[in-house]
Ligand SMILES: Nc1ncnc2c1ncn2[C@@H]1O[C@H](COP(=O)(O)OP(=O)(O)OP(=O)(O)O)[C@@H](O)[C@H]1O
């Protein structure tokens with residue numbers, strides 16, 4: 001059966017950080033594909049290169065060698081402005097710390113990526129974000145400020161915000177790393193079901209082996225090398 005076109009494909013990707021005369025090679029010959037609707041975990045020790053890998057997938061940084069293709073087109077080496085456009089329109093981000101803006105409400109925070117597109121948010125987007133916030137159990141918090149929410153609730157807002165521009169891919173760097181196990185479970189289950197419902201691909205860095213084993217694919221990384229990237233089950 002032909003492989004359907006992947007949401008993102010890395011081919012022979014390497015990354016070496018250069019600072020003055022010091023070169024730090026961090027990623028070596030990384031290749032894998034993530035398809036629409038797939039939920040993948042990236043697992044590896046501290047310093048193994050997980051955040052570096054996510055930054056390359058999210059077009060926040062350029063690979064030293066190799067190709068990063070988003071929906072079939074090379075994007076890793078595009079000029080910064082064009083990479084920013086692909087990033088804004090097709091990729092959502094969730095970080096370990098939520099980075100919600102304290103002076104805006106929950107609903108406004110969730111809508112922020114729409115505003116960054118340069119268009120004022122539209123009624124349809126507001127309705128969609130309301131519905132998503134309702135789905136993650138925050139219907140009564142739309143007008144609250146982030147400081148009035150628990151850590152788990154804040155992270156649920158960050159998950160909804162990542163979906164604001166209906167991205168093809170969401171990248172999450174230890175999204176449950178700062179949460180107690182119960183809130184972490186709620187956030188993980190939400191990402192899982194949102195991914196299933198929307199067909200959005202998710203790639204999540206996690207140290208939690210239990211979460212990793214519940215995803216579709218575990219990408220294991222050691223000292224900058226992918227040691228396996230097999231589907232689960
Ligand atoms: N801008 C940079 N310049 C030089 N070296 C860097 C830079 N960013 C990261 N590194 C190095 O690259 C290696 C991988 O870092 P990275 O942040 O990708 O690891 P990680 O797997 O995300 O670790 P953690 O689990 O602790 O978050 C580390 O040795 C780190 O010191």
Ligand SMILES: [Mg+2]
Nearest residue numbers: 050051052173
């Ligand atoms: Mg990291």
